[in-house]
Amino acid sequence: MGLIESKLASMGLSLPATHPYPSPNRTAAVRVGNILFLSGHGTGRQEMSLGIRQYGKVGGDVTEAEAQLCAKSVALAMMSSIKAEVGDLDKVRRVIRLYGMVNSAPGFDRQFSVIDGASDLFYELWGPEFGRHARAAVGIAELPRGAVLEIMGEFELHPG
Secondary structure, eight states, X not given: OOHHHHHHHHTTOOOOOOOOOSSTTOOSEEEETTEEEEEXXXXXXXXXXXXXXXXXXXXTTBXXXXXXHXXXXXXXXXXXXXXXXXXXXXXXXXXEEEEEEEEBOTTOOOXXXXXXXXXXXXXXXXXXXXXXXXXXXXXXXXOGGGXXXXXXXXXXXXXX
């Protein structure tokens, strides 16, 4: 077990199983040089960790606190995809950028707080130098399958 997974274990967290994509025309991750691009990972495709509410609108039937936990759970799913692609989370040098989409009820404007559930976990795991990242958090009228949120990410890998 590497350093990042050891940190997760000390937090009482573990990586969930990866979920295969339903079509051969897309994949969870694409590596271009030392950059790993992750497809959108959301709450609507598979059973999620942490006992989260997977479906609904934030600010409606899903609370902000529940949605933050959703973002944390999605971050764990993203890390599972990273590990499946490169073999070890310690191969990630830094978190570059997250793009979070939140299924928002009319009037809900705290998407930034929701996506902090993922940002805070990455920051805690990779630290202030390599865990701090660029980010967008936007409200969406609908997400596939009624998912609470979806997050895409970009990660720099160590050379070699």
